Amino acid sequence: MTPVARGLVRSSRALAWLLAAASRQPAVAQQQAGAPSPVPLSVQVAVSADTILFPAREALPIVVRPSRPARVVATVSVADDPAAVVWRSDTVASGPLSWDLQGPGASRVGSGRYAIRVSAHDSEGGTASAVLFVVVTALPADTVAPPPPPEMLPETLLVGQTTPWAIPIAFAPIVLPSYLGRRSLNYGRRADRAALVVAATVGIAGYVAFTRGRHLERSSENVRLNAEARALHVRRLAEIREANAAARASAAVRVYLDRSAP
């Protein structure tokens, strides 16, 4: 290496040292100097490399370090769509920012990859920005499986014949003429074979139907029990749904740095 070249290397190293020193004490140096800093404004952003948060009561700290005093603002957007901003911090002079993992409409952001962008603006018009990518993963909530539908009782039952209609109908042909007819016209009347035939036929058919017959009958007791079971099931489902929603809302979220990001 020539002496000139060696001198240039030493100069550049010194410059780098100076820049580093300036970046470590930027405000003091700048204010003491009272003149525009030759070093451009830079900003660094950092979050925990891998953490688990409970969004209901915790937030993700975002550490922002401008190279000198500056106002900083952070935004979080969907990683693949920078225009889809889900959260924006207040503009602050310094200090840590924290993202409560809320998105638009004060709802918790879904699982996915997000970009955290910070911008710094100093009083001299200098600007700087930095970005990092995080992956948000909702951890499984401790939920309860909905109960199966209740077993319903049959509301229509096949029951034996309970009303012996055949008895009065079988007797009617035998007694009707006596009750409804004229005594003078019934006087001396021999046994009416037609009435006996009908009475016997209806009687036999009625007996068979009464002993063997089955018919469908609505069971009001089972209807009532089913209605109660259904109402109880609906109530239980609503309670479980509510409890599960609360569990999901308060479920833990894992946030980790996506180091593969460019």
Next chain:
Amino acid sequence: MRVGRIASALAAVLLVPAGAGAQSVEAAAGGFVIQRRVEYRSGFYQQSGTCASIAGAVRAGPLRAVWRACSGTLAASGAAPDADVRIQAEVTGLDVAASRLLVLGFRREVRRFESDAGVTVWHLRGGTVRLEPDFGLRGLRGLVDVSVLGTGRVRGGAAFATVLQTAMGASFDPPGGRFGVRLSYRFERYDLPESAAGPRRLEQFTGLAVEATVRLRGR
């Protein structure tokens, strides 16, 4: 209290809601083995014979229009004033199913008696109540039909004091089939009071009625 309970029980039994009921067309043919007993001018006469009948009914929902015609001959047994009477009757009516069990209806009947002595025509009108209780076996039902034809009159003669027609029996329509059979005992009473047109005349028709039915359309 007891009356109320009985009325409630009756209402519960009779007013079971009728099914939606589709449209149907039915036809029937049968016979009525008649025994006619008449009390007239202090005499007592008896006739017997058979009346062949055909009938049709069209049902649409709870409404049912019925038509029935009957024709036959009654022969005298003994010294009857109207020997060998040819009888013809035509009935038209409209029924409303108040429930699955109870049917209410209106009937209009023209009954014509023709003999050597002349022709007599009865015009009868009134209401009917029919019960068709389920016996418990599919297709087997009881039959109770009571008609009170309160505005009956003999053409050119007196008005009836009492017109009562009843039928008690059973019907069987085998499940899934189109054919059925109806068996009933008919009892009819006609009281003609004494009037300017003639002396008192009391009549009773009794007998066995058998009908075969066929469903031509619908269920």
